Amino acid sequence: MTQERQFGNTILNVENVSLSFGGVKALDSVSFDVLEGEVRAIIGPNGAGKSSMLNCINGFYKPTECTIAFKGESHHQMETHQAASMGIARTFQNIALFKGMTTLDNVMTGRNLKMKKNFLWQSLYFGPAVKEELEHREAAERVIDFLEIESIRKTVVGRLPYGLQKRVELARALAAEPEMLLLDEPMAGMNHEEKEDMCRYILDVNEQFSTTIVLIEHDMSVVMDISDRVVVLDYGEKIADGTPDEVRANQRVVDAYLGVKHD
Amino acid sequence: MFYREAGQFKSSYQADQAIFPIIQDRWFMAIVFVVAYLVIPLIADEYWFQAVLIPFYVFAIAAIGLNILTGYCGQVSLGSGAFMAVGAYATFKLVTGFPELNIIIAFLLSGLFAAAVGMIFGLPSLRIKGFYLAVATLAAQFFILWVFNKVAWFFNYNPSGFITAPPREVFGFLVSGPEAAPVTRYYVSLIFLTIFAFAAKNMARGHLGRAWMAIRDMDVAAEIIGIRPLHTKLLAFGISSFFCGVAGALYIFVWLGSAETEAFDLLNVSFPVLFMIIIGGLGSVLGSILGAGFITILPIFLTNAPPMVGIAISADFAKHLEEIIFGVMIIFFLIVEPAGFNRLWQIAKEKIRKWPFPY
Ligand SMILES: Nc1ncnc2c1ncn2[C@@H]1O[C@H](COP(=O)(O)OP(=O)(O)OP(=O)(O)O)[C@@H](O)[C@H]1O
Ligand SMILES: [Mg+2]
Numbered sequence: 001m002t003q004e005r006q007f008g009n010t011i012l013n014v015e016n017v018s019l020s021f022g023g024v025k026a027l028d029s030v031s032f033d034v035l036e037g038e039v040r041a042i043i044g045p046n047g048a049g050k051s052s053m054l055n056c057i058n059g060f061y062k063p064t065e066c067t068i069a070f071k072g073e074s075h076h077q078m079e080t081h082q083a084a085s086m087g088i089a090r091t092f093q094n095i096a097l098f099k100g101m102t103t104l105d106n107v108m109t110g111r112n113l114k115m116k117k118n119f120l121w122q123s124l125y126f127g128p129a130v131k132e133e134l135e136h137r138e139a140a141e142r143v144i145d146f147l148e149i150e151s152i153r154k155t156v157v158g159r160l161p162y163g164l165q166k167r168v169e170l171a172r173a174l175a176a177e178p179e180m181l182l183l184d185e186p187m188a189g190m191n192h193e194e195k196e197d198m199c200r201y202i203l204d205v206n207e208q209f210s211t212t213i214v215l216i217e218h219d220m221s222v223v224m225d226i227s228d229r230v231v232v233l234d235y236g237e238k239i240a241d242g243t244p245d246e247v248r249a250n251q252r253v254v255d256a257y258l259g260v261k262h263d
Numbered sequence: 264m265f266y267r268e269a270g271q272f273k274s275s276y277q278a279d280q281a282i283f284p285i286i287q288d289r290w291f292m293a294i295v296f297v298v299a300y301l302v303i304p305l306i307a308d309e310y311w312f313q314a315v316l317i318p319f320y321v322f323a324i325a326a327i328g329l330n331i332l333t334g335y336c337g338q339v340s341l342g343s344g345a346f347m348a349v350g351a352y353a354t355f356k357l358v359t360g361f362p363e364l365n366i367i368i369a370f371l372l373s374g375l376f377a378a379a380v381g382m383i384f385g386l387p388s389l390r391i392k393g394f395y396l397a398v399a400t401l402a403a404q405f406f407i408l409w410v411f412n413k414v415a416w417f418f419n420y421n422p423s424g425f426i427t428a429p430p431r432e433v434f435g436f437l438v439s440g441p442e443a444a445p446v447t448r449y450y451v452s453l454i455f456l457t458i459f460a461f462a463a464k465n466m467a468r469g470h471l472g473r474a475w476m477a478i479r480d481m482d483v484a485a486e487i488i489g490i491r492p493l494h495t496k497l498l499a500f501g502i503s504s505f506f507c508g509v510a511g512a513l514y515i516f517v518w519l520g521s522a523e524t525e526a527f528d529l530l531n532v533s534f535p536v537l538f539m540i541i542i543g544g545l546g547s548v549l550g551s552i553l554g555a556g557f558i559t560i561l562p563i564f565l566t567n568a569p570p571m572v573g574i575a576i577s578a579d580f581a582k583h584l585e586e587i588i589f590g591v592m593i594i595f596f597l598i599v600e601p602a603g604f605n606r607l608w609q610i611a612k613e614k615i616r617k618w619p620f621p622y
Contacts, residue, residue: 058487100546108470109477115491119498122469123462125269125282137276152378154346167381176488229319 005228008036011180011212017056017066019049019236022093022120025040026052027063028236035181039129039206039213041223044058044233045256050216051232054182057214058083058090063218071179089178091169093185093216103149106157107140110175133209147201163194167201172173174205180212181205187219194218199226234258282464287612304446310618311449312445313562317424320452321513323555326539327548328506332544333537335467336499337479338388342381342400344532346504347511348524349377352417354512355426355539357421358439361478366431366439370455370512377508378501380407381493385500389493391583404533406525413509418523427521448517455513456552459506464548466502475499478547538589544595553604 003020012034019027026049034040041133042050056179057062057068059078070086089110098106115136147167152160157168166186180249186202187195203226206212217223223230224244232240232247234256240247247253273379283289289460307316329343351375358366388396411417416427431442437443440450456491466472474495477485515522523532543554565588566579576584596603 018437060483060487080486082488083492085488090487096481096487098480098484099479101473101476103523105473105476108488109473109485110488112470117469119466119471119502122471123466125465125469129465130277130280131467134276136470137280172488200287218529229465 004019005038007038007228011036011052011071012214013067013069014053015067015069016067017053017063018058019052019063025236027056030233030236032231032238032241033209034212034214035228037206037210038211038228039202039215039226041227041230041244042214042216042233043218043223043230047235048233049059049111050233051184052185052236054090054214054216056130057213058088058181067151067174068252076190084176085178087179088182089176089180089181090174091166091184091186093188095162095169097157097169097172101158102154102156104144104153104161104172105162106168107138107143107171107175110172111136111140113176116193120158122159140175143171146204147171163190163262166194166198170198170201174209174211177209178211183213183215185216185218187217187222195222202226210239270565274414278298280468282461284342284383299513302594305464307446307449309445309568310395312449315429315560316449317445317518319556319559320456321450321510322536322559323456323552324452324459324513325507325536326508326543326555327459328503328510329536329541330462330543330545330547331467331506332499332503332553332583333473334540334547334551335472335479336475336496336503338385338496338499339393339397340503341397341529341533341537342384342403342407343507344406344527344529346377346381347509347514347532348408348411348527350374350508350511351515351522351527352411352426353508354380354516355419356417357433358429358516362429364489366516367433368515370509373512374505377511378505381504382497383499383508385497388496389499408527412454412524421531424523425521426515426523428519432518439520443517443522451512451517459509460548460552461573463506467546469500478600479546487551506606538593540590540603542603545601547603548606550605550610553608553616558589560589572615 010033014033015031017027017030018025020167030049030053042053044050052061056066057061057078059080059082062077068078070088071085098109100195101109102140115132117129117132121127144153147166147170149164149171152164152168159164160168170183170186183202187198190198199222202213202215206213215227227244229242229246230244231238232250232253239252239256240250242250267538278284281584283292303316325343326345329340332338332340350370353376354366355367357364357369357372369492387399412424418424421427428439430437430442432438436447438447466477474485474490477488477490478492478495482492505513511527514526519526539554539558540551540555541554543552562581562585566578566584567582569576599608
């Protein structure tokens, strides 16, 4: 099935990303590309630098040297704000929801960047401000329907179980209508059923909205199932890059990460 | 997918987004309005206006202001007294320097001054958080009051160091000065409170409020969504200080009539306003008003109620009792129910809504 999928141009190209924390080299000259519309996985053992990679892509970490080209625009470093407005959204390894806000408000916050009416309009809640709020409410509700979280719309997210929080976080990211979605271990800590649901949502997003997906995941069967191409990191270095089958067959990957061959 | 009709969708969101989505709430608000605007002015006497209602409304505006900053945006401030002082002193300079200037305009301009000062003192909030920010705002509090105390230009070289409200009219009604009727001053403070409360509520439920709460709950995630921390926090400081500034102007020109900087110090203003939002409910406009009401009315209740039921207590004792009650309540609300009165009110409404079938 994956063989038949067609992808567009390169949407993201990262070249020579290097990042260190004190003495620790979290990333060492990592380069890879992502094609429009594909599901790209980043895998690697704990501490390999996967999350750091995502943080560099959306500007949260500032790599010492690198070129990041998104949609043909080349940057030395990204700014978080810039990354967000260019259409990059993400979820976090440790859920980073706004705990005191409801599901609906969290999802609406995902659209904040698209809302322009200034505080004077808002303080009046009148005319254009109302129109804007309602338009975005509708868009937020579409995301809520899509991820089937209608019933917890008005629930404060701090009170939700873990699996649902992960889903709300995905909803918040989707609400921004991103062109590229960075998912940091979206299925960590979920049971089998929840994982299946999450996989389905990710594939649906990819298919229905043609959103490009960059995904970090530890569960190999998931990675092999849903990704088109895989980058493997180990100690901050890229050790393999290719289709799931190629990566699985790569000896360095087997040594570094998989330990024993699966199946 | 079985989508519901678009038309139905839309109208239901509009209704859902309304400020008071539940009809009982709308009735309740209507009653509150009738009482505040029509009943109270008919039955209240000068004592009630001056000792209870006007300070209640003025402090409610300040509490809403602080709640925007602390409750919604999560930036703890002990500087509300100073920002109120900026509003009051700016109004004083404006109305004495430009006697023809409409005093309402002077109040609003003074709010803008306070907003500017608030934003300057809000700059450190980009770097420091929580306790350290509270200390920085405390420094602002002392510094600003010290300046108003030392630089005689601010109180027009008045030897006593006081600023005094001159008589000023609006639409033929005297609203400030010793001759201004209590009922007029009552209406001025009430109208300001009404407008400011609605404006705050509207901002809080729009994308600006969500940006504030996002910064409060998880600033890292907020930044990655594209919310700019500095911009958002400074706007909170500015708007909050605008509210405090106007409240400070009303505090002197509509309520006290004259004062010196001591009226704005930590124990007289900053702490009580902070207590109001803790007791009333952090992140709630209604809570700010309830908290302000509670804290202005409790002392009066304590001095008046015991004698009414035949218990004689000294003024000293009433004062101590008041402090004990505040202390206990603050501890209670901080530990047990951080959402304050507002939350208790929500719970009560839940109960009422379900009554008599509690399932
Ligand atoms: N903010 C930081 N400060 C200091 N060191 C950091 C920081 N973030 C990451 N590191 C270090 O960088 C290295 C890579 O971390 P990273 O979180 O990117 O790994 P990861 O591949 O996502 O691991 P995991 O599978 O455990 O999530 C680790 O050695 C980590 O300790
Ligand atoms: Mg990680």
